[in-house]
Amino acid sequence: MTGADLVVDVLADEGVRHVFGNPGTTELPLVAALSRRGEPGYVLGLQESVVVGMADGYAQATRRPSFVNVHAMAGLGNALGNLTNAQVQGSPIVVTAGQADQRHLVADPLLSGDLTGLAAPVTKWAHEVRRVDDLEVVLRRAFRDAASPRRGPVFVSLPTDVLQAETPATDRTPRSAVIRDSTAPGVEDLLDILLGTAPDRILVVAGDDVSAGDAVGALVELAEALGVAVLGSSLYGTTVFPTTHPLWAGEIGLTAGDIRETLRGYDRVLVLGGRAFMAYGFDPGPMVPSGVELLQIAEDPHQIARFVPVRLGLVGGLRATLRKLAAEVRKRGDAGRAATSAAGLATTHLANRAEREAAALDRYPDSPMAPQAAVHALLRAIPDDIVVVDESMTCDEHVRALHRTDGPGRYFAARGGGLGWAMPAALGISLAYEREPVLCVVGDGSAMYSPQAIWTAAHEGLPVVFAVVNNAQYLMLKRNLRRTTGRDDMSFVGMDVDDPAVDFLALAEAMGVEACRATSPADVAEAAEFAWSLGRPYLIDLPIGPG
Numbered sequence: 409m410t411g412a413d414l415v416v417d418v419l420a421d422e423g424v425r426h427v428f429g430n431p432g433t434t435e436l437p438l439v440a441a442l443s444r445r446g447e448p449g450y451v452l453g454l455q456e457s458v459v460v461g462m463a464d465g466y467a468q469a470t471r472r473p474s475f476v477n478v479h480a481m482a483g484l485g486n487a488l489g490n491l492t493n494a495q496v497q498g499s500p501i502v503v504t505a506g507q508a509d510q511r512h513l514v515a516d517p518l519l520s521g522d523l524t525g526l527a528a529p530v531t532k533w534a535h536e537v538r539r540v541d542d543l544e545v546v547l548r549r550a551f552r553d554a555a556s557p558r559r560g561p562v563f564v565s566l567p568t569d570v571l572q573a574e575t576p577a578t579d580r581t582p583r584s585a586v587i588r589d590s591t592a593p594g595v596e597d598l599l600d601i602l603l604g605t606a607p608d609r610i611l612v613v614a615g616d617d618v619s620a621g622d623a624v625g626a627l628v629e630l631a632e633a634l635g636v637a638v639l640g641s642s643l644y645g646t647t648v649f650p651t652t653h654p655l656w657a658g659e660i661g662l663t664a665g666d667i668r669e670t671l672r673g674y675d676r677v678l679v680l681g682g683r684a685f686m687a688y689g690f691d692p693g694p695m696v697p698s699g700v701e702l703l704q705i706a707e708d709p710h711q712i713a714r715f716v717p718v719r720l721g722l723v724g725g726l727r728a729t730l731r732k733l734a735a736e737v738r739k740r741g742d743a744g745r746a747a748t749s750a751a752g753l754a755t756t757h758l759a760n761r762a763e764r765e766a767a768a769l770d771r772y773p774d775s776p777m778a779p780q781a782a783v784h785a786l787l788r789a790i791p792d793d794i795v796v797v798d799e800s801m802t803c804d805e806h807v808r809a810l811h812r813t814d815g816p817g818r819y820f821a822a823r824g825g826g827l828g829w830a831m832p833a834a835l836g837i838s839l840a841y842e843r844e845p846v847l848c849v850v851g852d853g854s855a856m857y858s859p860q861a862i863w864t865a866a867h868e869g870l871p872v873v874f875a876v877v878n879n880a881q882y883l884m885l886k887r888n889l890r891r892t893t894g895r896d897d898m899s900f901v902g903m904d905v906d907d908p909a910v911d912f913l914a915l916a917e918a919m920g921v922e923a924c925r926a927t928s929p930a931d932v933a934e935a936a937e938f939a940w941s942l943g944r945p946y947l948i949d950l951p952i953g954p955g
Contacts, residue, residue: 410575423472427477456479475504481519556709603741607635614638628649630731638655642687657753780955796848799849831858839868863920876949
């Protein structure tokens with residue numbers, strides 16, 4: 409089938425009965441697909457403002473998203489007046505326009521232009537599809553977002569080559585079944601699914617919205633009532649579940665392949681919040697394996713089923729919804745089955761923790777220091793449940809795995825990936841916690857983005873220990889390049905920071921902060937214990953190997 413055929417299939421799935429349009433050359437593939445199918449019906453308007461006005465009236469009367477197709481830059485321009493009305497009114501309309509073939513855009517062809525830029529001021533969001541593989545996801549999102557509070561028009565630009573491109577006719581993404589709010593009927597439906605599934609076939613994936621919504625305690629209640637494992641979302645940036653709890657299973661993974669393998673073997677996955685699966689780097693293939701059903705609770709309706717379908721989604725406050733679910737599970741669930749499952753998960757949790765500890769200790773003799781050995785020595789030398797601010801990059805998997813915390817608000821990281829956040833953030837977090845000591849674990853490359861924070865730490869006398877894990881290179885970039893090229897014997901340009909080497913001790917001392925260098929796990933432990941006892945800022949330079 410072609411991309412245009414896929415558009416028509418999605419329209420049928422979404423219950424669209426009429427396409428309101430005024431066609432031109434760039435829309436011909438879609439018009440041809442509609443002609444072949446005979447439905448939805450095409451309602452011709454002789455000017456685009458009329459087309460949008462018809463769709464607006466239809467959407468208001470049916471309270472369902474209507475579908476519009478206009479012609480390229482000039483046609484979209486004609487539509488803007490009535491799109492302004494639709495935006496103010498909150499009318500759910502999916503507006504599309506044909507764009508020139510992307511291979512032709514460099515030549516500034518007739519009627520081409522920045523369609524998304526033109527549509528942006530009068531729509532909720534605007535997107536230009538670049539690959540036929542993305543077409544269905546974008547259209548599903550368009551219908552969902554148009555109908556989600558606050559309702560309004562959305563815009564999708566459809567290049568001619570995307571509409572003409574061929575795509576497999578199989579493996580269609582099913583339409584998501586989304587309940588719009590977490591009222592009693594929605595919770596009842598979710599309860600029926602959860603209670604009808606064996607605990608060892610259920611997985612909970614918790615995103616940062618759990619912490620932001622003050623719902624960590626409520627999640628603990630639900631997980632214990634069900635007897636199910638809890639994973640943190642990809643690169644979770646706050647404490648989403650106590651890492652010392654026996655139902656905690658760690659982080660879901662950072663690549664699509666890791667996520668896919670983690671989810672395999674479960675029947676139901678309950679996703680809490682948005683952006684739970686945030687892969688680093690492109691990996692072909694579905695992120696969610698076939699046969700795994702997603703359930704989702706989120707406060708933001710635009711995050712539900714954003715790029716993968718869900719069987720059931722609830723829109724509402726996480727804390728209240730999770731507590732309601734936990735109470736009902738305790739009333740109606742099989743407590744014995746949940747306890748048996750929880751006991752098995754507790755055994756696995758302790759075994760995994762012991763394995764991580766042993767793996768780190770095994771690397772203690774390495775020279776230069778292995779990253780996991782350096783992190784282990786650092787964290788075990790100071791109390792558990794400390795506040796950790798993490799931008800350690802190639803070490804962050806070890807920091808997440810080895811940090812022990814019993815409650816929320818003890819771990820912080822930046823999911824956005826922009827460097828230079830952790831050192832100043834650690835100061836702000838210490839101030840927010842009434843000058844509580846904070847451990848900031850930061851990579852050497854990241855530390856060079858905002859070393860000025862060291863001066864402020866000294867000026868304010870904040871008890872922040874900066875632990876710089878220093879491999880004198882952008883190792884994450886090297887690893888990614890090796891992975892994508894399949895080559896290990898590579899030379900790298902612009903990825904080494906060793907000529908000259910950065911003297912972090914001199915840098916810290918120039919800004920009024922004491923510092924030391926620790927080159928072995930024993931040195932790291934001694935330095936960390938000393939620094940933590942001072943009650944003022946301190947920097948430890950930890951030279952580490954590649955892993």
